[in-house]
Amino acid sequence: MDFAVRAPSATSPMGGRRAVLRGLAAATLASCTLVRAQERPEKPKLSIAVGGRTTLYYLPLTIADQLGFFAHEGLEVDLQDHAGGGLALQSLLQGRADVAAGGFEHTILLRQRGVNCRAFALLGRAPQLVFGVSTRALPEFRDPSQLKGRRVGISAPDSSTHWFARLVLARAGLAATDVEYVGVGTSTAAVMALREGRIDAIASIDPVISMLEFRGEIRVLADTRSPRGTQELYGGPMPGGCIYAPQAFVVRYPQTVQALTNAAVRALKWLQTAGPSDIVRAVPESYMYGDRAIYLASLEKARAALCPDGLMTEEAVATAHRVVAQYYSGSAPVRPQAPGATYTNDFARRAKLKFQVA
DSSP states (O other): OOOOOOOOOTTSHHHHHHHHHHHHHHHHHHHHHHHHHHHSOSOOEEEEEESOTTSGGGHHHHHHHHTTHHHHTTOEEEEEEOSSHHHHHHHHHTTSOSEEEEETHHHHHHHHTTOOEEEEEEOBSSOOOEEEEETTTOTTOOOGGGGTTOEEEESSTTSHHHHHHHHHHHHTTOOGGGSEEEEOOSSHHHHHHHHTTSOSEEEEOTTHHHHHHHTTOEEEEEEOSSHHHHHHHHSSOOOOEEEEEEHHHHHHOHHHHHHHHHHHHHHHHHHHHOOHHHHHHHSOGGGGTTOHHHHHHHHHHHGGGBOSSSOOOHHHHHHHHHHIIIIIOOSOOSSOOOGGGSBOOHHHHHHHHHTTOO
């Protein structure tokens, strides 16, 4: 009698079940492979133009770069450093950068000039901009009108610091032509410009402002490093730095934009709980300009300005459009304002869900 064990045939009940299971496993594997392929960034190598890489304004991008969050999303990112947001914008428009990071106002002004750009990840829920007057140049300073005919340091023309300085002075009754604006960047060169008397006042961001403030070298007139200070100056919440790109880029490379947003939101979440020792390990020593204590103190002062989840609020967008219309616009706009056309929260919402940001 033949007692050999034979494999069940495909037509037998057992063989049929095994065939079905093998088919399901293959289909599942193929589906997962397809999903991974669809989620892979379409443009893994790209450049982001920033207006002051070493500043706290762009700290979330520094963290995403230093801690490998970009790489984890399948991206190889080149952070192009420029003296100010206006120069970073020019790099984007001239095709030397794929994406830019800077003040949200850029997207509004660009649309008014006929250029479609859209913000997709908010880095700061407050502008973090400060206007200060040199205590050495104007020791008896009492009123902003005393700045008439003086030199005001900004990062670069058409940057957020430039617009901010114009707004502060306009509130004091000074016209844009009443002062001379001098581009001094956002690094120690800006500090030296004030100390050497090449500028009499400065509109800048941290850590430069804190270096001057802690040593009593400036008297602060306007401070938007906190939501409260922002509310007082702008009359409402005002968005700070963001990542933005031409609308055509957002449409053509949605997975790349999602990957960038994921890395940024992950960095923002990390910053919510990061302590001084975490910051020291993550941030290059050169970014602290030789004074670690002032850098950490300035970060604590500006921590509330960091956006926790990359999302823009409608109220902040409305404030930005109102301020741009009132203080920033020069010639008549090519197109009317359209707040919804200057930003999207779609990518940040998905990133927030992915990383379970509170």
